[in-house]
Amino acid sequence: MSVTLATPSFLRAGGRRRLSLGIGTVLLAALMLFSLFPGFFAPYDPIAFDYQHLSAPPSLAHWFGTDNFGRDMLSRVIWASRVDLEIALFCTLFPLIFGTIVGALIGFYGGWLDAVFGRLVDLVVTFPFLVIVIAIVAVLGPGLINMYIAVSAVGWVFYAKLMRADIQVQKHSDYAAAARVLGYDSARIIFRHLLPNAITPIIVYWMTDMALALLLGSSLGYLGLGAQPPTAEWGVIIADGKNFMSTAWWISGFPGIAIVLAGVGFSLVGDGIADLFRKRS
Amino acid sequence: MDAITPPLIDVRDLVMTFPRQRGLVDRLAGHPVQIVRALNGISFSVKRGETLGIVGESGCGKSTLARCLVRLHEPKSGRIDFAGTEVLKLQGAERRAYNRRVQMVFQDPYSSLNPRMTVRQALSEAISFHDLRQGDAIGQRIAELLDLVRLPGDAADRYPHEFSGGQRQRIGIARALAVEPECLIADELVSALDVSVQAQIVNLLLELQARLHLTVLFIAHDLRLVRHISHRVAVMYLGAIVELAETEILFTRPAHPYTAALLKAAPELDPARRSIVDAVRGELPSPLAIPPGCPFHPRCPYVMARCRVEPPLLTPRGEPGHIAACHLETRPS
Amino acid sequence: MTSTARDPLLSVEDLRVSFGTAHGQLIAVDGVDFEVGPGEVLGIAGESGSGKSVTLRSILRLVRPPGHVSGKVIWRGRDLMTLSEPELRRVRGGEIAVIFQEPMTALNPVLTVGTQIRENLKEHTTLDAAGRQARAVELMDQVGIPAGKTRLEDYPHQFSGGMRQRAMIAIALASNPSLLLADEPTTALDVTIQDQILKLILRLRQELNMSVILVTHDLGVIAQTCDRLAVMYAGRVVETGRVAALFRQPRHAYTLGLLNSVPRADLVRQPLASIPGQPPSPTTMPPGCPFAPRCRFKVGPCDDAVPPLVEVAPDHRSACIRHQDVAGAGA
Numbered sequence: 001m002s003v004t005l006a007t008p009s010f011l012r013a014g015g016r017r018r019l020s021l022g023i024g025t026v027l028l029a030a031l032m033l034f035s036l037f038p039g040f041f042a043p044y045d046p047i048a049f050d051y052q053h054l055s056a057p058p059s060l061a062h063w064f065g066t067d068n069f070g071r072d073m074l075s076r077v078i079w080a081s082r083v084d085l086e087i088a089l090f091c092t093l094f095p096l097i098f099g100t101i102v103g104a105l106i107g108f109y110g111g112w113l114d115a116v117f118g119r120l121v122d123l124v125v126t127f128p129f130l131v132i133v134i135a136i137v138a139v140l141g142p143g144l145i146n147m148y149i150a151v152s153a154v155g156w157v158f159y160a161k162l163m164r165a166d167i168q169v170q171k172h173s174d175y176a177a178a179a180r181v182l183g184y185d186s187a188r189i190i191f192r193h194l195l196p197n198a199i200t201p202i203i204v205y206w207m208t209d210m211a212l213a214l215l216l217g218s219s220l221g222y223l224g225l226g227a228q229p230p231t232a233e234w235g236v237i238i239a240d241g242k243n244f245m246s247t248a249w250w251i252s253g254f255p256g257i258a259i260v261l262a263g264v265g266f267s268l269v270g271d272g273i274a275d276l277f278r279k280r281s
Numbered sequence: 282m283d284a285i286t287p288p289l290i291d292v293r294d295l296v297m298t299f300p301r302q303r304g305l306v307d308r309l310a311g312h313p314v315q316i317v318r319a320l321n322g323i324s325f326s327v328k329r330g331e332t333l334g335i336v337g338e339s340g341c342g343k344s345t346l347a348r349c350l351v352r353l354h355e356p357k358s359g360r361i362d363f364a365g366t367e368v369l370k371l372q373g374a375e376r377r378a379y380n381r382r383v384q385m386v387f388q389d390p391y392s393s394l395n396p397r398m399t400v401r402q403a404l405s406e407a408i409s410f411h412d413l414r415q416g417d418a419i420g421q422r423i424a425e426l427l428d429l430v431r432l433p434g435d436a437a438d439r440y441p442h443e444f445s446g447g448q449r450q451r452i453g454i455a456r457a458l459a460v461e462p463e464c465l466i467a468d469e470l471v472s473a474l475d476v477s478v479q480a481q482i483v484n485l486l487l488e489l490q491a492r493l494h495l496t497v498l499f500i501a502h503d504l505r506l507v508r509h510i511s512h513r514v515a516v517m518y519l520g521a522i523v524e525l526a527e528t529e530i531l532f533t534r535p536a537h538p539y540t541a542a543l544l545k546a547a548p549e550l551d552p553a554r555r556s557i558v559d560a561v562r563g564e565l566p567s568p569l570a571i572p573p574g575c576p577f578h579p580r581c582p583y584v585m586a587r588c589r590v591e592p593p594l595l596t597p598r599g600e601p602g603h604i605a606a607c608h609l610e611t612r613p614s
Numbered sequence: 615m616t617s618t619a620r621d622p623l624l625s626v627e628d629l630r631v632s633f634g635t636a637h638g639q640l641i642a643v644d645g646v647d648f649e650v651g652p653g654e655v656l657g658i659a660g661e662s663g664s665g666k667s668v669t670l671r672s673i674l675r676l677v678r679p680p681g682h683v684s685g686k687v688i689w690r691g692r693d694l695m696t697l698s699e700p701e702l703r704r705v706r707g708g709e710i711a712v713i714f715q716e717p718m719t720a721l722n723p724v725l726t727v728g729t730q731i732r733e734n735l736k737e738h739t740t741l742d743a744a745g746r747q748a749r750a751v752e753l754m755d756q757v758g759i760p761a762g763k764t765r766l767e768d769y770p771h772q773f774s775g776g777m778r779q780r781a782m783i784a785i786a787l788a789s790n791p792s793l794l795l796a797d798e799p800t801t802a803l804d805v806t807i808q809d810q811i812l813k814l815i816l817r818l819r820q821e822l823n824m825s826v827i828l829v830t831h832d833l834g835v836i837a838q839t840c841d842r843l844a845v846m847y848a849g850r851v852v853e854t855g856r857v858a859a860l861f862r863q864p865r866h867a868y869t870l871g872l873l874n875s876v877p878r879a880d881l882v883r884q885p886l887a888s889i890p891g892q893p894p895s896p897t898t899m900p901p902g903c904p905f906a907p908r909c910r911f912k913v914g915p916c917d918d919a920v921p922p923l924v925e926v927a928p929d930h931r932s933a934c935i936r937h938q939d940v941a942g943a944g945a
Contacts, residue, residue, distance in 0.1 A: 174393035178453070181351045182407050182460060183380030192406075196397040338804035339775075445892050475661035476831060480875035480888035487885060502805060505834075509877035509886070528882065546809035548834030550876055552857045555838055557816060560809045564774050 017275050024268025031262050035082040042075035046232060055248040065250035067241065073250060077258050080232040084262065087144070087217035087226075087233070088210040094152040096206050099159025100199070106160065107167030108190050117160070124157045130216065134225065142225045147217065155209070162205055166198035200277045207270030211263035218259050234259050287365065288326035289464065289496050290350070295323040295359035297345050301569065317568045319345040320356070321520040324595075329463075332490065332497040334511030334528070336504060336543070340568040341517040343500045347468045350498070351385050352376070363464075381411055384457035388469035390449035394441040400427075400452055401437040407459040426455040429492075430485060447478035451485065458489070464496040472501065483510060504547045508532050513602065516540045519568060519576040522595065526603035534612060536598040536605035538581050541613040575608070583609055622649035622688075623825050624673070624710075624793060629685035631668050631677055640896045642668040644849035646685075647923065650793065655819060655826045657840030657857065659833060659872075663893045665849040666829045670797050673827075674706050689793075708738035711786035715798040717778035721770040727781045728766030731788050738789035753784040756821075758814060776807035780814065787818065794819075794826045800835065812839050833876055837861060845869050848894050848904035851923055855930035865926050865937040867909045903933070911936045911943075 034041055044050075044062075050070035058065040064073035106117050124132075136150035170176060171194065179189045220226030221235025222242075229236060234255040241251030297320035303312065319342045327333045335343045348354045350361065352368070361368040363379065371379050387393035395403060404423045408414050414422050423437055430451040441449055450470065457465060467486065471479040483506060490497055501507050507514055508528055515525045516539065524537040535541045539561075546560035563580040566572055572579050578588040585608060593606040631643040643665040650656045660666040672683050675694065687694040689705065697705070706712075714720040722730060728750055735746040754762025757780040770778055779799060786794060796815065800808035816839055819826055828840060836843055836857060844854040845868065853866040864870045874887035891908040894900060900907060902917035909916070915935060923933045934940060 174387040174389055175395040177348075177353055178385070178387060178393055178456065179395075180353060181380060181385045182410070182456070183377040184406075184410060188410075193395055193398075197395065338806060447892070475893075476833070476872060477661060477875050477889040478892070480877075480886040481890070483877075484885040484888055487883060504805075505877045509882060542806060546806045548809070548812070548832060548838045550834050550837050550861070550873070550878075552837040552861050557813055559813050561806045562810075564776055565804060565807065567774075 017272070020268045021272025021275070024265050024270075024272055027261055027265030028269055031081055031085055031265060034078045035085040038075075038079045038082060042072075042078040044072035044075045046071060046075040046079040047230070048072075055244065055251075057248070058250055064254045065248070067251045068244060068248070073237075073254055076232050076237060077234070077254050080234050080237060080255065081258065081262075083144075083227055083231060083233040084214055084217065084259070087147075088214045088262075088266070090148045091151040091155065091213035091217065092206055092209050094148075095155035095159050095209075096202070098152075099156035100163050100195075100202060102156070103160035103163025104167050104190050104195055104198070107164035108171060108186065108194070110168075114164075117164070121157055121161055124154055129154065130219070133216065133220070134223075137220065137225050142228060144217075144227050144231075147220055147226050151213065151216065158209075159202060159205065162202055163198060166201060167194050170194040170197050200274070204270045204274045207266045207273065211266035211270075214259060214262055214266070286328065289329040289364055290327040291360075291362040292326065292350075293324050293360040293362075295320050295346070295349060295361065296357045297342070297349055297354060298357050315569050318520050318571055319568060320349070320359075321571070322359070323520075323522055325515060325522060325525060327464075327496060327498065329496050330494055331512045332499055332510055334507035334514040335498060335500045335517060336502060336507050336514060337517035338502065338543075338565055340519055340565060342520040342568075343517050344468055346517075347385065347466050347498065347500055350466060351380070351383055377411070381460045382462055383464045383466065384460060384462040385466040385468060386450070386453045386457050386470055389473055390446040390453065391473075393453050394449055394456075396441055399438050399440055400455075403452075403456055404437075404459050407456055411460050413459075413461065422459070426459055429458060429489065430455045445478075446474050447481060450474065450482055454482075454485070454489070458493070462495070464498070465490075466498045466500070468500045469502070470499070471506065472503070479506070486510065504532075504543060516543065519566065519571050521576065521606065523577065523607070524603075524605040525595070526598070526600065526605075530600050530603055534600075536603065536609075536612055537577075537607045538583050538609070538613045539577050540605075542580075575606070583613060585609075621651075623652050623654075623690070624650045624827075625686075625688040626669075626673065627686040627688070629669060629672060629683070629687070631665070631672050631681055631683050634680045634682070635897075638897045641849055641899060642681075642896060643672065644899070646846070646849075646851050648844045648851060648854060650825050650827055652792070652825055653819065653823050654842060655816070655828060655840045657836040657843045658827060658829045658846060659831065659836050659843060660846035661831055661893065663848065663896060664846040666846050667797055669846070670712075670795050670827065670829050673795065674710060674712065675702060676712075704738070707734055707786075707791075708789045709791055710793045710795060711789070711791040712795045712797070713779070713782050713786050713799050715801050717775070717782045718770065721778065721782055721785075723770055726767050726769055727773070727785070730785050731766070734785055734788035749788070750784075753788060756787070756818070757781070757784045758810075759784070775803055776810060779803065779807075779811050783811075783814065783818070787822070790822065792824060794824055796826060796828045798830055799828070801830065801832070808835075815839065833872060845872070848899065849896065850904065850920070850933065852905065852934065853930075853932045854923070855927075859927070859930055863941050865930065865932040865941050866905075866934040867911045867936070867940050868905045870940050870943065871908075903935075911939055 048071065050066060053062065053066045054070045055068050056062055056066045062072050062074065064077060066072055106113050132154050133150045136153065137146050140146040140149065176189060176194060179193050217226050218235030221233045222239045227233035227236050237255040238252045244251055299317040299319060301315040301317055303314060323346060337343045345354060349356050356369065363383065368379060401423055404426060405419050408419050408422055424434055427434055427436055432448065432451050444452065471482050474482065487510065489495060499507060499510055511528050513525065513527050514531045515522050516537065518539050524531065524535060524540045531540060532544065535544060542561035561580050574590045575588045575593050578584045581588065587608050593608050595604040595606045597603065598605050626646060626648050629643055629646040633640040633642060646669055648656065658666045658669065668677065671677050673687050677683055694702065694705065731750040731753060732746045735741055735749055741749060750766055751763050754765060759765050759777055759780050770781065773781055800811050803811060812835065815826060818824060830836060840857050842855065843857045843860050844851045845866065847868050853860060853864065853869050860869060861873065864873060871889040875889060877886060889908050894904055902919055903921050906912045906916040913936065921933045921935050923931050926932045926937045
């Protein structure tokens with residue numbers, strides 16, 4: 001007599017995961033291609049005015065329609081992807097590198113460094129991230145470079161916090177003890193042994209952080225504090241179109257969709273990496 | 282083993298304590314810091330080429346002792362001499378040189394190897410860090426080491442998760458041997474392995490010891506294994522050595538009631554010899570609250586008034602090298 | 615297993631458990647048969663991957679999806695595999711109790727031990743509140759926990775390892791079960807505490823006339839506590855019989871190998887007779903006898919088909935076609 005209990009198939013779940021990683025990779029690959037070869041993909045010159053087709057809705061000639069100056073939206077969105085990808089990278093690279101190194105050192109050595117760092121973390125998490133960044137940009141002045149400085153100055157703390165926690169866990173493992181017994185010095189133990197084992201959550205966090213940075217940059221661009229005109233950036237383009245939302249929704253709509261797709265791409269890839277490394281242990 | 286050659290390892294009055302983490306409430310209430318007394322003045326010596334077995338239950342301090350010997354912990358006080366050099370004073374390059382001479386293999390095969398390094402990477406790092414070989418000779422040495430521990434040559438380029446528990450322990454041994462140590466400390470080397478695999482690893486250890494003239498400290502809780510592999514055995518209880526003797530003497534004529542209890546408690550393989558009586562009564566005290574006098578007295582079937590107040594010292598018991606810390610003058614039955 | 619005059623209390627027939635995974639069908643238990651008589655201690659011995667723990671859990675249908683269980687488990691004339699959930703719940707904890715290896719994860723950490731005992735009593739007996747409390751104190755004494763009445767109000771984390779195991783036994787025994795399933799109950803304990811717990815189980819077996827199925831990898835534990843033994847390898851029972859007979863003269867190459875790998879007093883510092891290789895992976899079983907790749911008695915026919923478990927001596931069954939030669943080589 002057989003007792004079959006309801007069986008959700010592991011096989012199906014594995015396929016679903018692979019599918020999401022695939023979709024994420026495709027989205028990011030598209031983003032990179034558009035950033036690197038905008039001229040190749042954009043059908044029109046993004047700053048060329050077309051007085052025949054002012055605020056034209058999406059059509060075969062203009063897939064994304066045109067804005068109130070007659071500029072092709074598709075081309076503008078494609079050309080802006082370079083700026084947005086740049087934002088995603090530059091807002092996160094310094095925090096990633098600096099935060100990882102500082103976090104690793106603090107996690108390993110602890111002591112008074114850890115106490116000071118703890119207070120710093122308390123300070124940073126008290127304020128909403130966007131508020132701090134806007135405050136710093138307000139002091140330094142609007143513009144992409146200042147935005148990068150503002151985000152990096154605060155953002156590294158989150159990476160350091162994550163790394164510190166991971167290193168503390170790895171520090172107590174037997175392979176770390178074995179490295180010590182083999183006579184290896186602390187620098188080697190931290191960077192050659194502990195770090196590679198602690199880095200995966202950091203990479204995953206980095207992916208989602210890039211999605212958040214993109215949103216942040218676009219928000220600041222929308223507010224006029226980020227990319228400055230005439231730089232085409234998705235947030236700036238949305239701002240340009242905000243007065244035409246009821247008559248020409250496509251001016252703000254398509255850059256908005258682009259932001260969402262790029263963000264989703266980063267998140268899915270981040271999840272995929274997490275799954276990949278989880279299976280290996 | 283003649284008594285004239287100086288011992289390879291000489292430990293004197295080693296003391297190790299750990300303060301217990303206090304919560305905020307404890308701090309505010311002014312509760313005193315509780316101290317875990319892991320080692321309470323350990324003294325013993327090991328001759329070159331011999332295998333010393335160290336047995337004991339939870340809280341006895343055997344793992345702490347192992348870690349002090351390789352300087353993973355810094356003892357509170359006491360002295361460790363290795364081939365005449367005072368180990369605890371070594372720093373820098375001399376300390377690294379000491380690490381080469383005394384190596385350790387860990388209990389858990391699943392966490393003692395770096396998951397992100399291949400076998401080749403782990404072994405060549407050890408070899409090149411200590412400048413033992415250069416260039417192509419490293420690859421050759423790796424092949425030699427794998428052969429020593431009876432792993433196939435293609436194991437070199439694989440990651441730890443591709444191996445079984447027993448194979449991982451072999452890799453751990455290969456890594457320890459890569460730096461050409463004189464002494465190997467095996468901290469519960471086979472406890473996490475299946476019985477049939479344990480036998481393989483124990484055989485390997487015996488063979489390696491003979492070939493490489495290793496001195497071995499074999500720390501375990503399985504008395505049968507310890508008896509099989511050791512020349513002498515030390516029994517530890519709550520941070521102290523309570524008995525030390527040549528293996529057969531310890532197993533056939535123990536002088537300490539705790540040793541006798543351990544032997545009675547260990548499940549024998551002969552179904553004809555069964556007992557319904559507990560080998561020893563009572564619980565294992567926590568190392569935070571070691572009983573006064575003799576630490577075993579609350580559970581000892583031979584306890585006397587003296588045992589409750591006066592900690593016994595290790596005294597000779599007749600046979601050469603046999604010492605025990607007990608106020609009893611006769612052997613426990 | 616041919617029992618003589620008594621009827622078996624529990625009879626497991628052709629138990630099979632498999633799990634569907636991303637890597638294919640994982641066969642954990644591959645057709646297992648055994649019986650337990652009243653008041654008998656049956657040991658199930660095996661190493662990791664032998665399927666012994668899964669076997670134990672499937673008896674009470676504790677195996678969750680994606681596990682697939684088939685076979686019969688006859689308890690007092692009824693097949694547990696066909697019982698409805700309410701009927702099964704009456705058996706679980708009431709007539710058949712279980713204790714596990716790790717008391718810290720098996721006991722509910724947020725309930726006092728007293729609450730957990732009384733809960734069991736409420737579920738499986740008709741005692742009133744006063745009766746339940748009295749029985750709970752009685753149980754604490756029976757399992758050897760000093761100051762039982764006060765200790766009832768303690769939480770599991772306030773007990774030491776051995777005491778926690780005793781508490782788990784007290785909860786398990788609350789409703790006077792006829793069968794106790796013990797899954798490696800002493801593996802995580804120190805030697806002297808392990809000794810106390812095993813002797814306790816034996817005493818309770820005597821006092822309560824309870825049967826016990828004890829799963830362990832330690833042959834010494836089997837030798838000291840069990841009446842009969844079933845040796846498992848790669849999801850199958852390879853040998854069963856009375857403990858004394860099996861230890862004196864094993865009739866399966868694996869049992870012989872296991873007994874030889876344990877160090878003996880007379881062979882100090884000699885190589886142990888170890889079994890080469892590893893157990894097969896549960897997703898890729900060899901076509902014939904699962905032990906054949908590691909067996910020193912192997913011959914051609916061993917690879918053709920799985921040898922059935924047959925009677926090779928009175929009350930002694932083995933799944934080895936060369937059992938005669940093994941018997942000659944042993945002990």
